[in-house]
Amino acid sequence: MITENKTITDAILAQIQKHDRIVLCRHENPDGDAMGSSLALARIIRLTWPDKDVRVVNTGIVPDSLSFLEPEDTCDVSFYEGALVIALDCAVLNRMANKDYARGDFFIKIDHHPNVEPFGDLCWVEPHRGATSEMIADLAATYADVLKMDAEAALELYVGIVTDTGRFQFGTTPETMRICADLLAYGFDTSRMFANLYLEDYEYKLFCAQTTAQIQRTEAGVAWLYITQETQEKYHLTHEQAGNTVLLLNDIKGSMIRIVFIDNGDGTTRVRLRSRFIVINTMAEKYHGGGHAFASGATVHNAAEMQALLHDADKLQREYVLAHNEVK
Ligand SMILES: [Mn+2]
Incomplete structure (x- = not known):
């Protein structure tokens, strides 16, 4: 285990052992x-302690690309009495997909985002x-004498690592690859996994082609797109698909910062920010958002705020270009 937090993981394991009812959320x-991280941890606990009642409980829609994973569960509020609640991959409480998280007896945060909002009775956060899912895989491996794993749990954790690292482009360390090697040894079907995660509908491909033609660039080279409500309706875009348009901007030379504005239809605009080399999460925080150094989200409330964000991004990229000879 590369965590320096063995004391915390010992305490987490003790809490899991102690509680008969456990709610996992994200x-x-x-x-x-x-x-992946929440379903896998639930599965590991169920395999290890079949008598415990473990539920993965959240509201909202699971995207099509992830519907091949195990289904999530439900429970009524009485379930929370005396229960352990664990939040996974959720940096801030207002993004929790389970609004009943505070009803339990004990609350744990497990996450890899910058710890801008530490919460819970125990908080295990490793932004490196x-x-x-990598943390849960490492937890299972570290406590292998206690915790049981199987191929389905390994697949779920592998899905988490593959997707969050952009297929091993970002945040991938030697430890990530060692952990993935151990997961692959369980022998799940990666072809089926990749087909589910990344194949796209024909209609969506057409949308991508037309949207690519609308990419704009600021003076310093920041690439950006605006996705209207009409476009989202015309192509029946899901929330996930609309957000993924930021990927269309990924591979443009000289456009280190990429931004997609997605009209929410309620006067606000969702912003997805991506970057190579230039730290952007401080800028995202200025616009009601935050996230990772090179992948963040934000919200703007009017055209002026959108222009201000574009201006800030342009300035950031300009400063970077001035300080570096090689621009990629
Ligand atoms: Mn994550």
């Missing part, structure tokens, strides 16, 4: 890591990790 609008 952030809203789930991605592969939020789903590529994914929360």
Whole structure:
């Protein structure tokens, strides 16, 4: 285990052992890591202690690309009495997809985002990790004499790591690869996994082609797109698909910062920010958001705020270009 937090993980394990009812939750609008880490931890606990009642409880819709994973559970509020609640991959409480998280007896945070909002009776946060799923895989390996794993749990953790690292482009350490090697040894079907995660509908491909033609760039080279409500309706875009348009901007030379504005239809605009080399989460925080150094989210409330954000991004990229000879 590369964690320096063995005292905390010992305490987490003790809490899991102690509680008969456990609720696992994650952030809203789930991605592969939020789903993978929570489903896998639930599975590991059930395999290890079949008598414990473990539920993965969240509200909201699971995206199609993740519907091949195990289904989540439900429970009524009485379930929380005396229960342990564990939040996975959720940096801040207002993004929790389970609004009943505070009803339990004991509350634990497990996450790999910068710890801008420590919460819970126990808080295990390691921002150097590529994914929360990597932390759970490491937990299972470290306590292998106690915790049981199987191929399905390994698949769920692998999904979390593959998706959060952008297929091993970001946040991938030697430890990430060692952990993944151990997960692959369980022998799950990676072809089926990749087909579920990354194949796209024909209609969405057409949307991508037309949207690519609308990419704009600021003076310093920041690439950006604005996705209107009409476009989202015309192409029946899911929340996830609309957000993924930021990927269309990924591979443009000289556009280190990429931004997609997505009209929420309620006067606010969701912003997804990506970057190579330039730290952008401080800028995201200025616009009601935050996140990782090179992948953040924000919200703007009017055209002026959108222009201000673009201006700030342009300035950041300009400063970077001036300080570096090689621009990629
Ligand atoms: Mn994550």
